Amino acid sequence: MTGEVFDGKKAEVMVKDLRASFKAGKTKPYEWRVSQLEGIVRMIMERETEIMEALQSDLAKPNMEAYLHEISLSKAACLFALKQLKGWIKPEKVVRASFTTFPSSAKIVPEPLGVVLIISAWNYPFSLLIDPAIGAIAAGNAVVVKPSEIAPATSAFFAEHLPEYVDNSCIKVVEGSIAETTALLEQKWDKIFYTGNGRVGRIVMAAAAKHLTPVALELGGKSPVIVDSNVNLKVAVKRMAVGKWGCNNGQACIAPDYIITTKSFAPKLVDALKSTLEEFYGEDPLESADLSRIVSFSHFKRLTELLDEENIPEKIVYGGERDEKHLKIAPTVLLDVPHDSLIMKDEIFGPLLPIITVEKLEDSFELINSRPKPLAAYLFSKNKKLEEDFVQKVSAGGILINDAALHVTNPHLPFGGVGDSGTGAYHGKFSFDTFSHKKAVLSRGYATEMRIRARYPPYTYHKQILLRRVIDGSFIALFLGLFGLHRD
Amino acid sequence: MVLTTTGNKGGDEEMGVLGLESVVAEARTTFESGKTRGFDWRQSQLKSLLRLLKEREDDMFKVLKDDLGKHRVEAFRDEVGALVKSTENALLYLKNWMSPERVSLPLVAFPTVAEIVPEPLGVVLVFSSWNFPLGLSLEPLIGAIAAGNAAVLKPSELAPATSEFLSDTIPKYLDYEAIKVIQGGPQVAEQLLDLKWDKIFFTGSPKVGRIVMTAAAKHLTPVTLELGGKCPAIFDSLKSSRDKMVATERIVGGKWGACYGQACIGIDYLLVEEKYAPILLELLKGVLQKFFPNFELMARIVNKHHFQRLCNLLKNESVAASIVHGGSMNPDKLFIEPTILLNPPLDAEIMTEEIFGPFLPIITLKKIEDSVKFLRARPTPLVIYGFTHDEKLKRRIVEETSSGCVVFNDALIQYMCETIPFGGVGQSGFGQYHGKFSFDNFSNRKPVVRRSFLIELSFRYPPWNEKKLQLIRHIYCYDYFGFVLCLLGLKRCNYRS
Numbered sequence A: 001m002t003g004e005v006f007d008g009k010k011a012e013v014m015v016k017d018l019r020a021s022f023k024a025g026k027t028k029p030y031e032w033r034v035s036q037l038e039g040i041v042r043m044i045m046e047r048e049t050e051i052m053e054a055l056q057s058d059l060a061k062p063n064m065e066a067y068l069h070e071i072s073l074s075k076a077a078c079l080f081a082l083k084q085l086k087g088w089i090k091p092e093k094v095v096r097a098s099f100t101t102f103p104s105s106a107k108i109v110p111e112p113l114g115v116v117l118i119i120s121a122w123n124y125p126f127s128l129l130i131d132p133a134i135g136a137i138a139a140g141n142a143v144v145v146k147p148s149e150i151a152p153a154t155s156a157f158f159a160e161h162l163p164e165y166v167d168n169s170c171i172k173v174v175e176g177s178i179a180e181t182t183a184l185l186e187q188k189w190d191k192i193f194y195t196g197n198g199r200v201g202r203i204v205m206a207a208a209a210k211h212l213t214p215v216a217l218e219l220g221g222k223s224p225v226i227v228d229s230n231v232n233l234k235v236a237v238k239r240m241a242v243g244k245w246g247c248n249n250g251q252a253c254i255a256p257d258y259i260i261t262t263k264s265f266a267p268k269l270v271d272a273l274k275s276t277l278e279e280f281y282g283e284d285p286l287e288s289a290d291l292s293r294i295v296s297f298s299h300f301k302r303l304t305e306l307l308d309e310e311n312i313p314e315k316i317v318y319g320g321e322r323d324e325k326h327l328k329i330a331p332t333v334l335l336d337v338p339h340d341s342l343i344m345k346d347e348i349f350g351p352l353l354p355i356i357t358v359e360k361l362e363d364s365f366e367l368i369n370s371r372p373k374p375l376a377a378y379l380f381s382k383n384k385k386l387e388e389d390f391v392q393k394v395s396a397g398g399i400l401i402n403d404a405a406l407h408v409t410n411p412h413l414p415f416g417g418v419g420d421s422g423t424g425a426y427h428g429k430f431s432f433d434t435f436s437h438k439k440a441v442l443s444r445g446y447a448t449e450m451r452i453r454a455r456y457p458p459y460t461y462h463k464q465i466l467l468r469r470v471i472d473g474s475f476i477a478l479f480l481g482l483f484g485l486h487r488d
Numbered sequence B: 001m002v003l004t005t006t007g008n009k010g011g012d013e014e015m016g017v018l019g020l021e022s023v024v025a026e027a028r029t030t031f032e033s034g035k036t037r038g039f040d041w042r043q044s045q046l047k048s049l050l051r052l053l054k055e056r057e058d059d060m061f062k063v064l065k066d067d068l069g070k071h072r073v074e075a076f077r078d079e080v081g082a083l084v085k086s087t088e089n090a091l092l093y094l095k096n097w098m099s100p101e102r103v104s105l106p107l108v109a110f111p112t113v114a115e116i117v118p119e120p121l122g123v124v125l126v127f128s129s130w131n132f133p134l135g136l137s138l139e140p141l142i143g144a145i146a147a148g149n150a151a152v153l154k155p156s157e158l159a160p161a162t163s164e165f166l167s168d169t170i171p172k173y174l175d176y177e178a179i180k181v182i183q184g185g186p187q188v189a190e191q192l193l194d195l196k197w198d199k200i201f202f203t204g205s206p207k208v209g210r211i212v213m214t215a216a217a218k219h220l221t222p223v224t225l226e227l228g229g230k231c232p233a234i235f236d237s238l239k240s241s242r243d244k245m246v247a248t249e250r251i252v253g254g255k256w257g258a259c260y261g262q263a264c265i266g267i268d269y270l271l272v273e274e275k276y277a278p279i280l281l282e283l284l285k286g287v288l289q290k291f292f293p294n295f296e297l298m299a300r301i302v303n304k305h306h307f308q309r310l311c312n313l314l315k316n317e318s319v320a321a322s323i324v325h326g327g328s329m330n331p332d333k334l335f336i337e338p339t340i341l342l343n344p345p346l347d348a349e350i351m352t353e354e355i356f357g358p359f360l361p362i363i364t365l366k367k368i369e370d371s372v373k374f375l376r377a378r379p380t381p382l383v384i385y386g387f388t389h390d391e392k393l394k395r396r397i398v399e400e401t402s403s404g405c406v407v408f409n410d411a412l413i414q415y416m417c418e419t420i421p422f423g424g425v426g427q428s429g430f431g432q433y434h435g436k437f438s439f440d441n442f443s444n445r446k447p448v449v450r451r452s453f454l455i456e457l458s459f460r461y462p463p464w465n466e467k468k469l470q471l472i473r474h475i476y477c478y479d480y481f482g483f484v485l486c487l488l489g490l491k492r493c494n495y496r497s
Helices: A008-023 A030-046 A048-059 A063-089 A127-138 A152-165 A178-185 A198-210 A233-244 A266-281 A297-308 A363-369 A384-393 A429-434 A461-472 A475-482 B016-032 B039-055 B057-068 B072-098 B135-146 B160-173 B186-194 B206-218 B241-256 B274-291 B304-313 B317-321 B370-376 B391-400 B436-441 B466-476 B480-487
Strands: A092-094 A104-112 A115-119 A142-146 A171-173 A191-195 A215-218 A224-227 A258-262 A316-318 A332-335 A352-358 A376-380 A398-401 A436-444 B101-103 B113-120 B123-127 B150-154 B179-181 B199-203 B223-226 B232-235 B269-273 B323-325 B339-342 B359-365 B383-387 B405-408 B443-450
Touching (some): A008 A115, A008 A178, A030 A048, A030 A063, A030 A127, A030 A152, A048 A152, A063 A127, A063 A429, A063 B466, A127 A191, A191 A198, A198 A215, A198 B206, A224 A233, A224 A363, A233 A266, A258 A266, A258 A363, A266 A316, A266 A332, A266 A352, A297 A352, A352 A363, A363 A384, A376 A384, A384 A398, A429 A436, A436 B391, A461 B072, B016 B150, B039 B057, B039 B072, B039 B135, B039 B160, B057 B160, B135 B150, B135 B436, B150 B186, B160 B179, B199 B206, B232 B241, B241 B274, B269 B274, B274 B339, B274 B359, B317 B323, B359 B370, B370 B391, B391 B405, B436 B443, B466 B480
Parallel strands (some): A115 A191, A142 A171, A191 A215, A224 A376, A258 A352, A332 A352, A436 B405, B123 B150, B150 B179, B199 B223, B232 B269, B232 B383, B269 B359, B339 B359
Antiparallel strands (some): A092 A104, A316 A332, B101 B113, B323 B339
């Protein structure tokens, strides 16, 4: 913005300043945290139109989606944190300290980690920055946020407006791309929260390792959807469709990536998808205002290459249209693509939905488990046994039965990945926890120091017996032992 | 370096990379078969572990004596007994830990059901340290097993008798298809780190911790690092002489009583007001005499390398000059006398690096409250000990300093308390364990939301219009009344949130 390069030196100075602010105790008081969160709420309310415009500019995001997924979710997260904050900050009394350490009292005191770095992604450029920031601030940290350069309008919005609403000595925005991110990653942070892809996730974790910095990585994966034949097909397909194309036109980490269904049911499913898609986006989806565009030319190219791979075009059963000038790709459904095709290799992150067919649905579990663990896994079925098997056998960041994408809106559920889809969780109190250290505080007195002092050398046989009693937690045996009466 | 694997009773075969990979592959196959997930398997493993701990007690005392010179009482108190307690606790609560946790949902979500279901991560790797070679190997293993994982344990090669014992004994009691022990040194560790794990649990030094985390980054493997640090003890004036005595005994126990100072949560140095230093010193000397009339009772320094490292700490002239008690050494027996120093220079290595040995620096301050400022200027340790009755000072320590844990008026006991999390922060590491925290450490807490087809909200779907937007605004504010009005067309829907 100023034309100066944000390099390692600048990053170092910034971190140093933030650390000084943190050490001075600026971010710790409850009042400070509340005022920052209230500032963010004000920003969202006062600048709603500008935010929507930025999202429209970056992604052609329909206003409805911008409202649903970004503005209202962020605002709700802020309000939730404001409401719960007092309870979150309060130390938690540990009811049963331990017989062995009796008498003692224990509590767990949450404390901020210090100075944290949040790197967010381009697909939900507003909420993926604000959401973790809410947790970091609620937990009492100083924060640097680095919005994605692939969503430049939103990034510029943050750089210009966030400082107007929050305490700049403790919360900073750094714009930029690889050079600036590298400069930031060279510094010592107390936590790094990264949302994005696995390739960069590895770079972030390796950089963090140099300073022994803990990380939370919100990555992605191929979120599968298993569709059974016994469902209310119309409703199921609508939910799948809005979870896929209603979320940034498939460019969402929890969007259904591919469908698995039985060979016999597939034709019905395809028909239902076709009619639902037409209902949602009309006969000419490229003209629909309700679909986001593809974020950039390189992603557009990546997606069209998936469609143009040998033997793939004939698998398209719906859609496939594209508009390179406006970076638009129509919702596209494919049937029976080869399991080793490009479209089945990596996370699609776009409006392409392959359907894989199997003989029976139980076979799909192995298919899913043979691949890296996804961020979400979906099942549409009324079969309770299948549902239970699915929950037990499929490992994913989150499981949703009979719907898609919705589970991320609940602040009482942890949102995060496992395996290749990431580590760490957030949303609601989980955001607060992810940016806190839970410090155990154990207190004893001197009153009941046992005369026999079995803990201390010189060690005798009698002391050993007593120790066994104490460690076993047996009152009676201990009592007897104290008086030199042995049971064994 | 002898590289042996599970099942080879004292075999001297060289495993090589391929051998190692196939051992790990077997653990993975076992995990993928689903064998380790059921309650019965986990319970039977924990019960077998308990049997191992009780039946092989004498063997365990022997190897700890061989490796570290630990007296059997210390070995029981700190390792064997603690493990029995931990295993029994896990058995008692296993069903509870495994059961899903119901989560509340707003009315608009009715009739949705949501819960958090814990599931195992998969195949986990545990690296343990040499100072509590049994405890630090088996305590994480308890958590890994309770959480339903397959596990590979690489015990420290610096405690070779214990490593051999574990390699030999674990397959006799536990399911060797799922729980493996791989012995070896840094080379084996490197080979293991090249493979893909679902979690790595490391106890050791920050230097190696960096290596572990960097290797884990290649596979996006989550890690827990249990490191160390300079754990200070703040010694405030205590009025009653009985309290002073008890506190001193706890300090001596906290410094020299657990692996002779070679413990991550051992007291590294003392902070005391300068006018109390002489009293404290006399008390310490008295208790040392009482507790350690002869050095046979003490664990020894683990090996020549560490012995040399410790000697080097005293080579600095100013440091040597600050010795007020002890200082003598016996390189043949790897024995160093309990040594107390008074105000060694703060920039000497003895005050900048974790001592991990029997030297106790006492740093004096003008006022005891200065200890807070002193600690804030230094890296965060695993624990801060405060020997004080002053509630204000206690509050300041808790609120103004950072550490893995804080303990008032005692030392080391936090390790025995399975209801509080054990772990570091900052330079002392990240991730926590013990009790349920171990179970959680090795689990993926998976949210599961079950929706029904019963109630369908049509305004969720495109094509979008203003009315749908307003309906959703109402829902998001939980303004059900406004929502109904809007739905029925009784309310004008064109205001902003």
